[in-house]
Amino acid sequence: MVNYPNKKQVQTNVTKTTNKKDTRHRGMALEADINTSNEYYLAHDICVIYKKPTPVQIVKVDYPVRSAAKIIEAYFKVPSTTDYNGIYKGKYIDFEAKEIGNKRTFNFNLIHKHQIEHLERVIDHGGIGFIIIAFTAHQEIYLLDAKDMIMFYQDSSKKSITYEEVKNHGYLIPQGYLPRIDYIEVVEKVYFKGGNL
Amino acid sequence: MVNYPNKKQVQTNVTKTTNKKDTRHRGMALEADINTSNEYYLAHDICVIYKKPTPVQIVKVDYPVRSAAKIIEAYFKVPSTTDYNGIYKGKYIDFEAKEIGNKRTFNFNLIHKHQIEHLERVIDHGGIGFIIIAFTAHQEIYLLDAKDMIMFYQDSSKKSITYEEVKNHGYLIPQGYLPRIDYIEVVEKVYFKGGNL
Numbered sequence: 001m002v003n004y005p006n007k008k009q010v011q012t013n014v015t016k017t018t019n020k021k022d023t024r025h026r027g028m029a030l031e032a033d034i035n036t037s038n039e040y041y042l043a044h045d046i047c048v049i050y051k052k053p054t055p056v057q058i059v060k061v062d063y064p065v066r067s068a069a070k071i072i073e074a075y076f077k078v079p080s081t082t083d084y085n086g087i088y089k090g091k092y093i094d095f096e097a098k099e100i101g102n103k104r105t106f107n108f109n110l111i112h113k114h115q116i117e118h119l120e121r122v123i124d125h126g127g128i129g130f131i132i133i134a135f136t137a138h139q140e141i142y143l144l145d146a147k148d149m150i151m152f153y154q155d156s157s158k159k160s161i162t163y164e165e166v167k168n169h170g171y172l173i174p175q176g177y178l179p180r181i182d183y184i185e186v187v188e189k190v191y192f193k194g195g196n197l
Numbered sequence: 198m199v200n201y202p203n204k205k206q207v208q209t210n211v212t213k214t215t216n217k218k219d220t221r222h223r224g225m226a227l228e229a230d231i232n233t234s235n236e237y238y239l240a241h242d243i244c245v246i247y248k249k250p251t252p253v254q255i256v257k258v259d260y261p262v263r264s265a266a267k268i269i270e271a272y273f274k275v276p277s278t279t280d281y282n283g284i285y286k287g288k289y290i291d292f293e294a295k296e297i298g299n300k301r302t303f304n305f306n307l308i309h310k311h312q313i314e315h316l317e318r319v320i321d322h323g324g325i326g327f328i329i330i331a332f333t334a335h336q337e338i339y340l341l342d343a344k345d346m347i348m349f350y351q352d353s354s355k356k357s358i359t360y361e362e363v364k365n366h367g368y369l370i371p372q373g374y375l376p377r378i379d380y381i382e383v384v385e386k387v388y389f390k391g392g393n394l
């Protein structure tokens with residue numbers, strides 16, 4: 001069994017809010033961490049947010065007798081939108097998540113132009129949009145509001161956002177055992193004025 | 198070139214609202230019709246709603262030299278949620294779409310239990326949820342609010358919803374050239390009280 005660093009501590013705590021959370025990302029795949037966090041949120045009726053399936057162009061399907069249809073030729077498609085969306089406290093939530101390996105910058109080639117346009121539309125229609133950026137080298141994960149992301153992206157002199165810029169404009173997301181990446185805590189503080197950041 | 202029945206009429210109209218819309222579904226695949234309607238809505242900045250990609254479990258990927266990664270073994274997965282979601286006038290929108298061939302009933306085996314549970318959660322969190330049901334035999338398409346769908350589904354004496362029940366509890370969706378299936382017009386009237394139905 002995996003020995004989770006925070007397991008004992010969390011189990012002995014009675015209330016969720018007393019969990020001590022740290023902010024270090026331990027190198028687990030960001031997507032897996034967000035997915036388990038979303039499962040936690042769902043189980044605790046906090047929000048309803050899912051990752052969209054990977055878009056795939058299916059070309060050939062085989063139907064073997066007495067067994068499930070088997071896709072034997074398919075290709076990855078460029079996504080039209082961001083990876084995650086759903087609802088929190090009646091508001092539409094939409095975001096993309098990116099993990100930055102050992103580099104200190106978020107390069108714009110990590111995001112598609114139409115994903116930026118999608119986030120612009122989300123904001124225009126009254127939704128909440130952002131990007132979650134995990135800097136593995138710093139073991140830190142940030143939420144950067146889509147408006148800031150778009151501002152940086154539209155600055156023709158820039159090809160990337162530095163770690164310092166994300167740190168200055170974004171919000172550090174607490175990490176813990178459950179949920180692994182508590183981005184809703186940040187969403188609450190930033191967009192619902194439930195607290196101060 | 199395909200001779201669209203309403204083409205001339207729509208082209209000679211100056212304003213969108215003067216389009217005469219009928220309510221007959223001409224047997225085109227429902228999904229394709231909803232997708233083109235969503236593209237129309239997107240292009241006209243009416244709402245931002247997409248179909249989620251088909252969930253696929255990817256098992257084997259081949260990486261031929263100098264060409265795109267090719268998926269050579271994958272299987273269809275049961276979807277966790279409904280097919281469509283997005284945002285309209287700041288509200289979270291979530292729905293499933295089903296086409297009923299020549300039958301006069303919507304059988305509950307067309308929808309997964311966790312899709313019903315998902316729609317319940319959407320409502321609980323303040324979103325708008327519904328089902329679009331196309332009766333090909335009647336050439337009619339209805340929007341049925343998720344609350345009604347759930348009510349029928351939870352009635353243990355029922356295994357399906359009849360055409361008449363959908364007609365009585367649901368709302369007929371206008372069909373036209375652009376958008377093909379104007380479900381947002383119904384959403385506006387039913388959930389935003391923009392008119393009377």
